[in-house]
Amino acid sequence: MIRRLDSQDPAFATQLAALAPAGESSASAVAARVAAIIADVRERGDAALLDYTRELDRAPVHQRSDIEVPLTRLQEALDGLPAEQRGALETAAQRIRDYHERQRQEGWQYHDAQGNLLGQRVTPLGRVGVYVPGGKASYPSSVLMNALPASVAGVADITMVVPTPEGQLNELVLAAACLAGVSRVLTIGGAQAVAALAYGTETIVAVDKIVGPGNAYVAEAKRQVFGRVGIDMVAGPSEILIICDGGTDPDWIAMDLFSQAEHDENAQSLLLCPDADYLDRVEAAIHRLLPEMERRDIIGKSLAARGALIRTRDLDEAVQLSNALAPEHLELSVEDPLTLVEGIQAAGAIFMGRYSAEALGDYCAGPNHVLPTSGTARFFSPLGVYDFQKRSSLIMCSAEGVRELGAVASILARGESLTAHARSAEMRLAKRSRAGD
Ligand SMILES: NC(=O)c1ccc[n+]([C@@H]2O[C@H](COP(=O)([O-])OP(=O)(O)OC[C@H]3O[C@@H](n4cnc5c(N)ncnc54)[C@H](O)[C@@H]3O)[C@@H](O)[C@H]2O)c1
Numbered sequence: 001m002i003r004r005l006d007s008q009d010p011a012f013a014t015q016l017a018a019l020a021p022a023g024e025s026s027a028s029a030v031a032a033r034v035a036a037i038i039a040d041v042r043e044r045g046d047a048a049l050l051d052y053t054r055e056l057d058r059a060p061v062h063q064r065s066d067i068e069v070p071l072t073r074l075q076e077a078l079d080g081l082p083a084e085q086r087g088a089l090e091t092a093a094q095r096i097r098d099y100h101e102r103q104r105q106e107g108w109q110y111h112d113a114q115g116n117l118l119g120q121r122v123t124p125l126g127r128v129g130v131y132v133p134g135g136k137a138s139y140p141s142s143v144l145m146n147a148l149p150a151s152v153a154g155v156a157d158i159t160m161v162v163p164t165p166e167g168q169l170n171e172l173v174l175a176a177a178c179l180a181g182v183s184r185v186l187t188i189g190g191a192q193a194v195a196a197l198a199y200g201t202e203t204i205v206a207v208d209k210i211v212g213p214g215n216a217y218v219a220e221a222k223r224q225v226f227g228r229v230g231i232d233m234v235a236g237p238s239e240i241l242i243i244c245d246g247g248t249d250p251d252w253i254a255m256d257l258f259s260q261a262e263h264d265e266n267a268q269s270l271l272l273c274p275d276a277d278y279l280d281r282v283e284a285a286i287h288r289l290l291p292e293m294e295r296r297d298i299i300g301k302s303l304a305a306r307g308a309l310i311r312t313r314d315l316d317e318a319v320q321l322s323n324a325l326a327p328e329h330l331e332l333s334v335e336d337p338l339t340l341v342e343g344i345q346a347a348g349a350i351f352m353g354r355y356s357a358e359a360l361g362d363y364c365a366g367p368n369h370v371l372p373t374s375g376t377a378r379f380f381s382p383l384g385v386y387d388f389q390k391r392s393s394l395i396m397c398s399a400e401g402v403r404e405l406g407a408v409a410s411i412l413a414r415g416e417s418l419t420a421h422a423r424s425a426e427m428r429l430a431k432r433s434r435a436g437d
């Protein structure tokens with residue numbers, strides 16, 4: 001059910017490469033389908049949205065108002081939650097907000113030696129679209145993780161889209177949208193929702209940036225509309241990579257592997273450990289615990305397709321392999337994680353020590369659970385407040401301050417044969433700023 005690999009095996013590199021996400025052929029079929037959906041939504045607007053939502057989500061939507069959830073319904077959902085669920089959601093929201101408040105960037109400025117003011121102004125994006133996945137499961141936690149950083153950044157208009165298969169609203173998702181201060185909720189999903197957010201329709205105002213995870217159709221649609229709007233990242237299926245020294249309860253590790261496998265058949269769960277006996281015990285735990293899982297079919301398929309228990313030479317080699325894979329979630333389930341973490345170069349989120357289950361980060365630890373996947377942690381970061389802030393450079397030259405700058409600019413502009421640039425700078429060297437002075 002889950003393969004065993006050994007890093008000392010000559011075939012290891014090939015075996016590891018075979019665990020990469022789905023290949024080019026399925027990707028190009030998805031790309032073609034997505035391009036057609038985007039073109040259709042651009043052409044037919046709301047009518048196309050209604051058609052795709054009926055076809056792909058099997059939802060009974062016939063007019064524009066059928067795909068919008070009134071804001072009063074969000075408050076009703078929050079008020080109607082059992083006290084235990086409401087408490088958990090509010091605790092998670094508060095912890096996520098507290099963490100993200102620390103990410104907010106402020107502008108800055110200074111005066112140079114010539115008396116010119118230089119600086120950076122930081123402002124929130126005006127309007128963002130938040131994609132909340134909803135095809136195979138509902139994700140109230142993703143509502144909080146996407147919308148709260150936008151709200152902390154000061155985004156005034158947060159449009160949330162979420163598919164509702166068969167038209168079934170999820171009360172926790174609506175309640176989370178209420179807590180996160182979402183401005184508008186539309187029950188649409190997939191490439192059609194991304195297209196509507198990027199280009200606008202009769203009833204949906206186009207946004208400046210689209211964030212949030214989703215399946216292959218959502219990821220591809222975000223890739224295709226990038227440039228028209230900003231996006232956070234192109235996320236693939238969920239991943240977990242665990243480095244263990246053999247000292248953690250094997251049941252805990254088996255369950256941590258399941259926790260990402262249960263998201264998707266294409267999710268990836270890897271365990272790296274130098275102790276072969278320990279890997280035997282984890283494998284036994286996997287076989288014993290899997291039948292108890294509600295989503296055992298998905299977990300089983302995911303572990304068989306992309307999972308592996310890998311014996312490494314030592315923990316240092318495990319760190320090197322992890323750096324090469326740059327996993328979305330990395331657990332350092334070892335005695336001294338603070339030393340091991342020093343060697344980690346790329347990972348979306350790092351969970352340190354035997355108690356730090358990845359699942360805690362998914363819901364309520366505080367850091368964001370929207371993370372780079374498929375090796376993109378080499379250059380992408382977790383979703384954060386910084387994704388909802390933009391920066392403008394500030395330059396204010398004084399009559400005295402311009403002298404040195406103008407002379408330098410003039411020389412460099414003439415070196416580029418850009419006479420207008422040069423003269424624009426030179427004119428300010430000689431004259432006062434106001435005509436007639
Ligand atoms: N990274 C994160 O933070 C995070 C959080 C939660 C979920 N996830 C991931 O997000 C994904 C969610 O996927 P999902 O499918 O459950 O929900 P989803 O909302 O991403 O996708 C559902 C939509 O896909 C579209 N779709 C499905 N089949 C299609 C087809 N044949 N043609 C065109 N469009 C089609 C439909 O429009 C449907 O509304 C999973 O991979 C999960 O692991 C990631």
Ligand SMILES: N[C@H](CO)Cc1c[nH]c[nH+]1
Nearest residue numbers: 139141142238239362369
């Ligand atoms: N593990 C997912 C991100 O890869 C996030 C999530 C939401 N709910 C449970 N898990």
Ligand SMILES: [Zn+2]
Nearest residue numbers: 259260263362
């Ligand atoms: Zn998860």
